[in-house]
Amino acid sequence: MLVYFAFILLIIIAISFKKKPVIIAAIGLLAVGVLDTGSFFGGIQAAFRGFLLTAADLLPIILLIGLVVAMTGMLKETKTETILIKPILKIKNAAYLYWLAGVMLLTFSLFLWPTPAVSLLGALILPLIHRSRISPLGLAVGLCIFGEGIALAGDYVIQGAPSLSARSAGVALEQVLRQSLPLVCGSGIIASLIGFRMMMVQQKKNIPAYVVADNRERLDGQKGEEQQKEFDVLSPIKQNHQIQKRKRMILALAAVAFYLLAVIWLIYGRLRGDSAVAVIGGVTLLVLILGTILTDYKTSFNTFGRHIQTGMKFSMEVFAPIVVISGFFLLGTHSGYENVLLHQGAGYLEQLAYKLSGIVVLNKYSCALLVMLTAVLGAMSGSGFAALPLAGGIAAALGQAAGISAVPLAVLGQVTAIWTDAAVIPWGFPAIVSAVTQTEAAQIVRLNVLPWLAALCFSLIWTLFSY
Template sequence: MGVELTALHWIYVLFIVLIIGFMVMRRDTTFICIVGIFIIAITATGSLSTSISSIFGSFIFAITELLSTILVISIIVGMSRTLTSTGINDVMISPFTRLIKTPALAYWIIGILMMVISWFFWPSPAVALIGAVLLPVALRAGLPALGVAMAMNLFGHGIALSGDFVIQAAPKLTADAAGLPVGEVISASIPLVIVMGMVTTLTAFYLIKRDMKSGKLTSTTGVTSQTSLDANQEKEYQDRLSIKQKRFFALLIPLLFTADVVAMFMLDLQGGDATALVGGTAIFILILITLFTHKNKGLEKTTAYLIDGFQFGFKVFGPVIPIAAFFYLGDAGFQTIIGDFLPSASHGIVNDLGVALASIVPLSAQVGAVTLTVVGAITGLDGSGFSGISLAGSIANLFATAIGAGAATLTALGQIAAIWVGGGTLAPM
């Protein structure tokens, strides 16, 4: 028998509806999440000062939960800046340029390479790492620039980011909101990512070939001349390393990250442990390359690259923190942030709502799957991909409680729908 629903439960439902409504209208949800946290807190405690403090406390809780994810992405972005500025990325990618002989090879090689690099470097830095090197090669092979962009987005911001098997930023957000271990969400997402990836990449390849055959797309379509404001500075840094030194680092970096993957399997590292291993390796690479390249100024440049990475990390997760703060109230975060104000029989707001929903509405796995797909797609409409996946995880928990099974699969489905829509493949970031 489920716990009796209180005003707190209905307020939580109301703000979920409001958040979804704001996302449908493509409006920012930060304000509505903060208001939701305040109203839930003041309803529970009756104290104005405690309720105001709960807003800040919820942000602290969310940042604490997400800190390892923010840190690893920031560090990896900082590391990728060192590879780009020193020209090591050119050497890392150059062996693949010899394989690109036809438009078809260009599409699949660039896509698969983008996917693999995005697993370790995050898609946005991966674009910078391989785009400038492989775009001219693909154009010479006859693949239009739009085809290159489609391949990089579908394989990077789509397949790699929606699964996020190595850095595990996306599955951590959804798993925390759903109250599940990260490993369960990752395992459940694998077949979904494979199906989504095959359907989208094969369809895109067919459309590109069709438009090339009809003449709608050519190798010059969408090509513009672009110069970098930092070109002279980057050339200066690239000249500081000899080609042998660049080759050494170009070989060392993949070997180190491959060793990380092997260690994850052999030592059964998941979640925070896996993230820490990748992050520590990225810090080691960043420091090594920066000190080797900049010599006496290496200490200062190390800090500069880290600052650059942190700016990127908090820019990405800035919109996520208020939303995550609200949805953490639906589970374990309520007692930590606000206190012990739920009924004694309660198992958390979301679990209580799931039990109540199951007793009122006959639910099925099919209804849950459609609902999570729609909710995930709606949360991605703001162009972030990450800002709303906590909502997807929370609703997946609600439906799984009502159905009695499938929590990990529904969570992974909502995550994939949100990121494919909002991560850069449909709605622009």
């Protein structure tokens, strides 16, 4: 256990020094495997099982992000993106775009959950970033805050998170929903305002050259498509690959119609998780095929393969290090401890949480802090949901031992776990957002720290005053 936490400390130090901790996580997984199994060959097998389990969990997202990037590349190459985002491009103020994208993602996430929602919105986000003045990093911060931080912390539509917290803590679902409302609203408002401020600072500090070029062309007036090609350095395309305006319009209308039908299907069919990912992925693939054939059916064999290769290459480059890091933190969870190390019992992070709860003097202050620590440790696996059973169980045990209600503690653990995964775990939700916005997950996390701390501080203070 000590070796495991020593490597966690090294990973945190590496991140703080802006270094990628991939090799540390890989060595840590191998070292813990060897020490735990008592065999070098057993440790090697455990390390590979950790990678394999994590890759299997992330594979639907890797494929979905790859398809979204491939489709976005096709839309840019055919200039169809200009039709799709033309209404939004009329909003020249980056501040409006921040709130618009945030509210859109919040709405989608409430019905679809964050990962399918941000992937669905990615078809709009990527062209929006390429052809507007908004900072990709600033927008990414907002997507983390709205997409998972606010939407999943309450999860009032699907009610997966509160149901899990309620069952783990042994309390009624209605109590969790009612108690979480002020925490979710208050923390969300504070975090989104801080995120907006950080986006505006980032806006002034760093506007990519291609964005400036695109906007100079757009703001100087309509000067024809020949000038647009000159400025649009992100979408180089040969003249013989241009499609007629009518085909672009057909493709744009078809894309919008397919995605609207997908949203209706997801809502009325109550599809969640992998089922929702499959729907979005299938629709994205359909649009990609249609666009490739409409562009030039004679070259569609080669063009389609090129788009797929580009999208999957980008997705694999983003998620390859995440597989390694998440595989290491998988050892801290119950499922990882059993499936990777082949032992029965709680994972290393869970063991630490239970030990801490047994040596600290219990009152409402220490109980709240222990639940928050437990939630943060659990969320380090890259899944806020994975921390909810642990946080709920700790809340119930501490509440009973201290003679206080477990409901506020369970809600605090729920909000803390979701916000942690949403904001400050580079291999968690920020990794998905980074893939959609084509930014670095580590950079997003550094900007997310302040909104995350503010959200957690508000939640802690509100919980303490609720007793």
